[in-house]
Amino acid sequence: MRTYLDCYPCFLRQALSAARRAGADDAAQHAVVRETLALLHDLPTGATPPEIAHTVHGLVRARLGHADPYRDAKESSTRAALEIYPRLTALVAASPDPLAAAVRVAIAGNIIDFGVSDEVVDLWPTLQRVMAQPFAIDHTAALRTELAAADVVLYLADNAGETVFDRVLIEQLGMPVTYAVKGGPVLNDATREDALAAGLDGCAAVIDNGSDAPGTVRRLCSPEFRDVLDAAPVVIAKGQANYETLSEAGPRVFCLLQVKCPVIARDLDVPVGSIVVRRSEGTDG
């Protein structure tokens, strides 16, 4: 997916938000905003939004000397998700189609996204909406077929807290899962620490992708992770940033997401608010 100009205001908003979360005073916030304006001005064309976000958030962390501005927000999200975890598993267990229900739960968790908005969303009402909502794009049948033929799943994590919802789906898959988080902090994306806090090590092999970019920017990932990615028979890729970086990554990849911004909505040709299970286009590798 190419970067749309509509993303630029969003990068600016994210830079300011990250600076405030890092405790920057007015002058430091202003300095960060000005540096971000210069960065966006000089941006080469052709970068994906996660690549640009990677640069912007790297700038904020470096300028303010803060390793992880979203640390508190991530911990708070994980706590809130763990609080409803028992209700999530009970809901899936009571469903006539537990796998389908668990897919919806995992997608519901994708509402936790401080890249789109700083608003803290109530999780249970979102879950109830997503459990009942028709899919705008639904390749679940193909996903089921691929899962039945595979011996392992690579599951690409998105945000902290969303991890708990991912856990519900992974526990339902009943097969070995490798759960890949970010190699370093960016936005509220889950790192190893966040995955462990959500209990993912109890149901999956937790690895990191060696990168601190949102989504999965192949050239920024470690060689070890790229090997895992290339060898995986099925890949479940969570969230908008993974869609932005893997929408053309071939038929092994299934993107599970909520459509939370107009740019993604336009790219997918579905309304904002949609839920999506989409098999990626393009050829493999």
Place this chain on the structure above:
Amino acid sequence: MRTYLDCYPCFLRQALSAARRAGADDAAQHAVVRETLALLHDLPTGATPPEIAHTVHGLVRARLGHADPYRDAKESSTRAALEIYPRLTALVAASPDPLAAAVRVAIAGNIIDFGVSDEVVDLWPTLQRVMAQPFAIDHTAALRTELAAADVVLYLADNAGETVFDRVLIEQLGMPVTYAVKGGPVLNDATREDALAAGLDGCAAVIDNGSDAPGTVRRLCSPEFRDVLDAAPVVIAKGQANYETLSEAGPRVFCLLQVKCPVIARDLDVPVGSIVVRRSEGTDG
């Protein structure tokens, strides 16, 4: 009101939106966005948001050679508002307190604002909400007192279409009203052409403020308008940009608005979505 850094993403969004409305292709949109980034980067501190918006929209119009990118949107807003005008006047006539009802109607019309969002809002549901909603700040009693003592009102217009809602209030005032629009196009702010299309010349003396900035930026207004402003015993100032420029302009000024963005909400210390009749602070003149 000072400019908050939160406004910067919004200026960038407005520049892109105006460029698209002016028919710019991808390359021209990109050029406008880059010029806006440079402008924001070099901005001196201390300007109000309407002053910055004035510069940004001037840049877009100059770069693209388009005198009025919002022309179609403004005409469409006026048509939509005129369609419900008979229902607006009937509603006020049926009210036990027609002036209070007309004040709410005028505030309801403030939902038409392409500075905040490009979304076209349904007017009647908004009207129903505003008629029933408690005020977050309500200086209507003071406004009534001032109106009773005054021989003329200066009414500072905001957006095209909103003009029709203003007309309902002006017709209810039962006294001479001077209706001041912008001296030239900026955003969807009403110009003389828009005021005439909305029928304001039937109930008020329509003048312009000599400026193509949003709100009322005194130094950019004509000397003639400044004289009118200084002589007016009561000023009704519509919308966020007039609040941004006149919130400290003294007790003759009453700002009527809907709070549509988090920055204004924070400045007023009320929630987004609030309705407000607020007497300005500061000393006169």
